[in-house]
Amino acid sequence: MPVNEFDLVVRSRRAVVPEGEKALAVAVRDGRIAGLSGYDAPLDARETVDLADVALLPGLVDTHVHVNEPGRTHWEGFASATRAAAAGGVTTIVDMPLNSLPPTTTVSALEIKKKAAEGQCHVDVGFWGGAIPANADDLEPLFAAGVFGVKCFLSPSGVDEFPALDPGQLVEVLHRLAAIDGLLIVHAEDPGTLTDPLGPTYPEFLDSRTQDAELRAVERVIDAAATTGARAHIVHISAGSCVEPLRRAQQAGVRITAETCPHYLTLSAEEVSSPAFKCCPPIRESANRDTLWHGLATGVLMGVVSDHSPCPADLKGLTAHDYSSAWGGIASLQLGLPIIWTEAQPRGYGLADVAKWMSAGPAALVGLSTKGAIAIGNDADLVAFDPTAEFTVNATKLHHKNPVTPYDGRRLTGVVQTTWLRGQAVQGTPFGQFLLPQNRP
Ligand SMILES: [Zn+2]
Helix, strand or coil: CCCCCEEEEEEEEEEEECCEEEEEEEEEECCEEEEEEECCCCCCEEEEEECCCCEEEECEEEEEECCCCCCCCCCCCHHHHHHHHHHCCEEEEEECCCCCCCCCCCHHHHHHHHHHHCCCCCCEEEECEECCCCCHHHHHHHHHCCCCCEEEECCCCCCCCCCCCCHHHHHHHHHHHHHHCCEEEEECCCCCCCCCCCCCCHHHHHHHCCHHHHHHHHHHHHHHHHHHCCEEEECCCCCHHHHHHHHHHHHCCCCEEEEECHHHHHCCHHHCCCHHHCCCCCCCCHHHHHHHHHHHHCCCCCEECCCECCCCHHHHCCCCCCCCCCCCCECCCCCHHHHHHHHHCCCCCCHHHHHHHHHHHHHHHCCCCCCCCCCCCCECCEEEEEEEEEEECCHHHCCCCCCCCCCCCCEEEEEEEEEEECCEECCCCCCCCECCCCCCC
16 A cells, blocks of 8 residues: 655645745644645645645644633633634643632642643643742642743732732742743732722723833842843733833843733723723723834734633623623633734734744743744644635634633634644544643743
8 A cells, every 4th residue: 555755735825934924835744844845846645735825824822821620610621722722723722820720839730630631632732830929849849740830920810729929929939940940920010009990990990900010010020030040921911111121121131021912912992892801911002002013023022822811701790891890801712813913914014923923932932842833843733824814703603611702793804724733633532732841942
């Protein structure tokens, strides 16, 4: 019986490689990218897919997803989250340590989470651990058990089981992590600058969480990273005023990176129409968005990740319309790619920029050296993406567990047609794997 040289060949006139868009044939063998040839190259493969002008992107890497299972599985779970991820072109997620129960602050909690996720994952999954005041001695074992880093809060997290670190504890944790070259990721809002909202409206909520609260916390993390020599990463930058201090710190050699999210780049306070838009830090005035885009363009912000943090509709306060009591968190895992593409195009960016922000950047953050790019030797995580097709978001048709998203009804450009994980189209039986750090940058 003849044996084909390759398992799969995907041809596209718009294949997105690190250097830009090229007309390529991407050849896959044993789950890896085995060859890159000209679009028309004769190749012997068991299956050939010709995408013509539909783009071929590297699978997205979303390092900021709250799956919530076990414990709050009715908010989101591994089956629904990873199915949504695959439908959105995301082939790797890294799960946040909180909102699930128990939170991932010990090795045994990590094992409980892995057990809950086993057999359910449609994409590859890695895990963050958590740093809370009580678990300093658990951090090194968590890294040894394979977390990509640990997350902490500097202000209340929203759930009692995941308390914040005070300034002294932040430095102490960074000292410990410096010794093992472990990454700390930080929700940066200064508790002393945050206030209680004066009322239930969105402007009152926004006033309670100012740019200044973010800036002060970011400056504290920069200082602590500089004095300890540890690696720190700020999650979900919302305040444009943080970009310049981050740039200066990076230029000075401080080991600090930062991400932003689709909602901060594409939504504005002026258009907030329901608590589906509530998140912390909040969506700010439209002028702020330009600063964040500039931060991305200049590389101060390393990428765009979802911060997918859903909850059931009743907790989202959709009927009471009370922004002070509604759960803060935005569901967008399945939509990140078209959301960003829709806004990136009129700003003059191309698919290669989007791939850098949503695949290569996050892969580099967590040291996943075989993901994040269409390159020989990498995992064949691939996405067929029609960059010209349009659709209207219908929250009830998404794979997210709960049909609540601020993008409901929005017209977006760009449709994911097929997602391949390690060379296999994602459909039906889940075959996602748990990921361990490959190398630390
Ligand atoms: Zn989050």
